[in-house]
Amino acid sequence: MSIKKKVYDxxxxxxxxxxxxxxxxSGPDSVTLKTVAVGLAESKAESINTASGRAAELFGASKNKxxxxxxxxxxxxxxxxxxxxxxxxxxxxxxxSILIALVAVYFLGFVILPKANVNINTIKTPGVYxxxxxxxxxxxxxxxxxxxxxxxxxxxxxxxxxxxxxxxxTGNKIGGSKATVKLQIYNNYSTSPQPLVAGTxxxxxxxxxxxxxxxxxxPPAKLDNQNKLTPVYIEAxxxxxxxxxxxxxxxxxxxxxxxxxxxxxxxxxxxxxTAASGGSLGGLKSVTADDLKNGxxxxxxxxxxxxxxxxxxxxPSDYKILExxxxxKMQQIESTAKVDQVAEKFTITMSGEAKVxxxxxxxxxxxxxxxxxxxxxxxxxxxxxxSLEYTINxxxxxxxxxxxxxxxxxxxxxxxxxxxxxxxxxxxxIKDAKAYLESIPNMNKTSVKLWPGxxxxxxxxxxxxxxxxx
Numbered sequence: 001m002s003i004k005k006k007v008y009d010x011x012x013x014x015x016x017x018x019x020x021x022x023x024x025x026s027g028p029d030s031v032t033l034k035t036v037a038v039g040l041a042e043s044k045a046e047s048i049n050t051a052s053g054r055a056a057e058l059f060g061a062s063k064n065k066x067x068x069x070x071x072x073x074x075x076x077x078x079x080x081x082x083x084x085x086x087x088x089x090x091x092x093x094x095x096x097s098i099l100i101a102l103v104a105v106y107f108l109g110f111v112i113l114p115k116a117n118v119n120i121n122t123i124k125t126p127g128v129y130x131x132x133x134x135x136x137x138x139x140x141x142x143x144x145x146x147x148x149x150x151x152x153x154x155x156x157x158x159x160x161x162x163x164x165x166x167x168x169x170t171g172n173k174i175g176g177s178k179a180t181v182k183l184q185i186y187n188n189y190s191t192s193p194q195p196l197v198a199g200t201x202x203x204x205x206x207x208x209x210x211x212x213x214x215x216x217x218x219p220p221a222k223l224d225n226q227n228k229l230t231p232v233y234i235e236a237x238x239x240x241x242x243x244x245x246x247x248x249x250x251x252x253x254x255x256x257x258x259x260x261x262x263x264x265x266x267x268x269x270x271x272x273x274t275a276a277s278g279g280s281l282g283g284l285k286s287v288t289a290d291d292l293k294n295g296x297x298x299x300x301x302x303x304x305x306x307x308x309x310x311x312x313x314x315x316p317s318d319y320k321i322l323e324x325x326x327x328x329k330m331q332q333i334e335s336t337a338k339v340d341q342v343a344e345k346f347t348i349t350m351s352g353e354a355k356v357x358x359x360x361x362x363x364x365x366x367x368x369x370x371x372x373x374x375x376x377x378x379x380x381x382x383x384x385x386x387s388l389e390y391t392i393n394x395x396x397x398x399x400x401x402x403x404x405x406x407x408x409x410x411x412x413x414x415x416x417x418x419x420x421x422x423x424x425x426x427x428x429x430i431k432d433a434k435a436y437l438e439s440i441p442n443m444n445k446t447s448v449k450l451w452p453g454x455x456x457x458x459x460x461x462x463x464x465x466x467x468x469x470x
Contacts, residue, residue, distance in 0.1 A: 115464040118446070118465065119447045122469065124411045124413050125412045127410050127412065128409055135404075136154055140400050156355065158353065159311055159314060159353070162350070164299070167347070172285065180277065183236055183272055185216075185270045186233040211239055217234075251271075252271070252272060256268050292338075321357075325402055327356075330350060355397045368408055381415045384410075391405045425458050425465060430458075
């Protein structure tokens with residue numbers, strides 16, 4: 001018996017390789033055609049019950065399957081690319097997300113961000129401590145046994161400097177003037193000193209005679225390891241025998257005519273490192289007394305300044321220098337010209353030495369704090385850094401020591417257990433926290449500040465509580 005069925009228009013897929021065969025629910029011999037369209041989210045599938053072998057062959061049916069030849073049926077199936085979420089998941093997900101967000105905000109605002117700053121100002125008790133001090137180098141303090149004297153280690157620093165400057169002459173000289181020269185007078189004769197009287201003649205290689213300005217003693221020569229003489233010299237000023245610029249001779253060698261014809265003539269001689277100067281026949285600038293005085297003052301001031309600068313580079317920055325702990329010593333003052341000598345300019349040379357006894361004030365403070373700690377009990381602490389006032393009675397710059405007194409102004413305060421305070425403050429309201437702080441003895445002033453401003457209680461996390469004790 002044949003059943004009439006409505007035949008739908010059937011078109012084969014465009015891409016034959018996207019056609020697959022499958023069993024249909026309506027019978028064992030069915031083929032599923034899947035048409036794949038690129039770029040479409042929705043696919044269509046048709047289930048075809050073939051009625052002839054030609055249809056099976058057309059849509060890729062297996063040759064091993066027998067296909068009825070009389071009639072076929074078409075079914076439409078609809079599929080979705082994304083499955084819709086069940087309604088019950090939506091009902092749970094939204095409230096859960098809101099709850100998680102609220103917990104995160106609460107945790108951030110009431111656990112992570114909150115902190116407390118607690119300031120405690122205690123009552124201070126002033127005090128004065130006087131002590132004798134001996135600030136000394138190891139060499140100076142060796143064997144020191146003074147009782148009731150604070151022994152402070154120190155260092156002795158020493159620097160030397162030579163300052164030379166040209167000074168312009170302001171005087172006017174009418175008439176001639178004699179040239180002068182600085183000589184280095186050598187002893188290459190014996191290991192005995194040789195005295196020379198003022199006016200001793202020295203003759204230059206050009207025959208010019210200069211006379212020694214003052215008496216001196218030439219030091220003895222030295223013997224080396226092979227008993228060979230090593231010459232030794234002394235410096236001195238000499239003045240030309242006559243006026244005139246012809247005596248402004250260049251640097252050179254000088255002999256002593258008085259020793260001519262004796263072995264000393266070769267053993268004693270002089271040299272000059274600079275040319276003779278100042279010789280003239282008149283009408284030139286001359287050196288006045290004020291020129292020398294003002295020149296020495298200027299050179300001396302610059303010498304002291306350079307000595308101080310040299311000390312600053314040598315002494316560590318954490319060392320203290322007290323008033324009276326520095327000593328200056330002028331070792332030599334020289335001028336290339338004398339008063340009334342003709343010279344447009346002249347040179348003043350000064351050499352000096354500076355010594356300083358310096359110490360670390362932190363060493364003295366440590367000693368003083370140890371003494372002060374003996375005057376307080378276990379419930380009291382030393383507050384801040386004591387201020388020191390020094391009085392130096394004696395300074396020894398040979399061995400390096402200072403003797404004097406020190407006045408110590410200091411303060412004490414009650415000892416506060418910070419950890420205990422933090423443990424008692426956590427979790428308290430501002431009112432309860434202030435009441436607790438005010439109950440602690442010897443409190444002068446206290447304050448509690450919470451952040452952010454909406455926080456009403458001190459955090460329970462001790463790391464969020466900052467206590468400052470003054």
